[in-house]
Amino acid sequence: MAPIPERGVIAVTGAAGFLGGWVVREALDRGYRVRACVRNVDDGARVGFLKSMPAYASGRLTLHPGELDRAGALDEVLKGCHGLAHVAHVSSYSDHDYVRRVCDHVIASVNGSGSIGRVIVTSSVAAVISEMDMNEVVRRPVFYEDRYPDELNPRRTPERQGYSIAKLIAERAFADAAGASGEWDSVTVCPGDNVGPIQSPHQKEGGPWQHLIELMLGGQCMQNGVYRPWMTVDVRDDALCHVRLLESVTVRNGERYIAWSTDARKVEDICADIARLLPELNHETPAVTDSQAERIKAREAEFRAIWAQVSLRNDRMRAATGITFRPLDDSIRDCVESLIAVAGVEVKRRAPAHAVPA
Numbered sequence: 618m619a620p621i622p623e624r625g626v627i628a629v630t631g632a633a634g635f636l637g638g639w640v641v642r643e644a645l646d647r648g649y650r651v652r653a654c655v656r657n658v659d660d661g662a663r664v665g666f667l668k669s670m671p672a673y674a675s676g677r678l679t680l681h682p683g684e685l686d687r688a689g690a691l692d693e694v695l696k697g698c699h700g701l702a703h704v705a706h707v708s709s710y711s712d713h714d715y716v717r718r719v720c721d722h723v724i725a726s727v728n729g730s731g732s733i734g735r736v737i738v739t740s741s742v743a744a745v746i747s748e749m750d751m752n753e754v755v756r757r758p759v760f761y762e763d764r765y766p767d768e769l770n771p772r773r774t775p776e777r778q779g780y781s782i783a784k785l786i787a788e789r790a791f792a793d794a795a796g797a798s799g800e801w802d803s804v805t806v807c808p809g810d811n812v813g814p815i816q817s818p819h820q821k822e823g824g825p826w827q828h829l830i831e832l833m834l835g836g837q838c839m840q841n842g843v844y845r846p847w848m849t850v851d852v853r854d855d856a857l858c859h860v861r862l863l864e865s866v867t868v869r870n871g872e873r874y875i876a877w878s879t880d881a882r883k884v885e886d887i888c889a890d891i892a893r894l895l896p897e898l899n900h901e902t903p904a905v906t907d908s909q910a911e912r913i914k915a916r917e918a919e920f921r922a923i924w925a926q927v928s929l930r931n932d933r934m935r936a937a938t939g940i941t942f943r944p945l946d947d948s949i950r951d952c953v954e955s956l957i958a959v960a961g962v963e964v965k966r967r968a969p970a971h972a973v974p975a
């Protein structure tokens with residue numbers, strides 16, 4: 618029901634994660650007070666980067682236990698907050714009763730806070746585009762907020778599409794609960810593939826996009842999806858979208874907004890981009906490893922042609938937030954540099970050219 622006030626208080630779940638960590642930083646940069654919810658406030662390897670932020674020293678940033686599997690975990694921390702960015706993953710995406718229980722835990726804490734006016738639920742483009750049948754992509758190739766996967770496809774099971782189904786369960790659970798409450802609203806962000814700088818070494822394992830770039834640096838380039846290109850957003854832009862939607866005076870309960878720049882690039886091109894963008898690294902661009910099943914490989918040209926026809930739209934996010942998305946080149950460059958500088962990732966380099974005899 619209410620945008621967050623200037624200098625107000627925002628809680629962030631999954632604050633030690635790749636995206637959550639950037640939501641914390643963007644919110645602090647915009648002057649808010651931030652309560653970072655993490656599973657273990659004493660796990661230095663995961664939360665050290667939060668504790669080293671200057672706002673932690675002043676007390677404007679505080680850390681709180683936020684294990685969402687436990688009912689009531691957020692009860693105290695949400696009291697007095699104006700907004701919640703609910704960014705965290707959950708422990709399982711295939712057990713949908715569990716997913717509903719986690720939603721119920723968070724919703725009960727929001728209802729009990731007496732102060733929260735808006736929740737941003739982090740969903741995924743998986744809840745927009747994940748199809749069991751690629752003909753569905755051919756039939757509906759425009760990827761925008763009102764597009765949903767074919768939910769009636771009998772092959773859309775928790776085992777095959779657990780993540781996509783779980784994200785839609787969460788989107789709807791929060792919107793329904795907010796509507797029933799009348800005290801707060803729930804707005805969904807569906808991020809594309811997040812690329813950009815990590816802030817802590819442990820974040821290199823996640824994504825999976827930053828992890829795939831880590832593997833590329835080390836000499837492995839892996840084909841993903843059914844030859845789906847990366848459809849990307851810079852993690853910093855994604856975070857800013859979250860904060861600006863908390864601030865927005867135009868968004869309404871139940872609305873969803875896709876966060877992606879509309880850049881789409883083939884995995885092999887991303888791998889080659891490392892040498893193009895950072896020639897100083899002398900990176901040896903590896904060949905692509907394709908671990909798809911033979912029946913998928915046989916249809917590679919067909920799948921690539923289908924993806925080439927899709928149209929990615931971000932009109933709604935740009936209108937609601939005024940954001941200008943960074944180009945993917947900047948995200949790749951900054952991801953690579955952070956993997957090396959923050960996480961000490963080793964680069965497989967080309968053999969030096971033979972010295973010219975004197």
Ligand SMILES: NC(=O)c1ccc[n+]([C@@H]2O[C@H](COP(=O)([O-])OP(=O)(O)OC[C@H]3O[C@@H](n4cnc5c(N)ncnc54)[C@H](OP(=O)(O)O)[C@@H]3O)[C@@H](O)[C@H]2O)c1
Nearest residue numbers: 631633634635636655656685705706707708741810811823
């Ligand atoms: N990365 C992408 O490309 C992408 C794309 C679309 C959507 N998303 C969505 O964006 C969100 C963040 O993704 P990410 O890439 O930043 O992931 P991430 O780096 O793995 O961070 C996720 C965080 O979720 C927390 N978490 C996991 N299970 C939890 C539980 N049971 N209770 C409380 N916290 C729990 C973890 O907290 P601790 O560190 O405290 O253990 C972790 O820091 C997710 O909801 C994801 O689905 C990401």
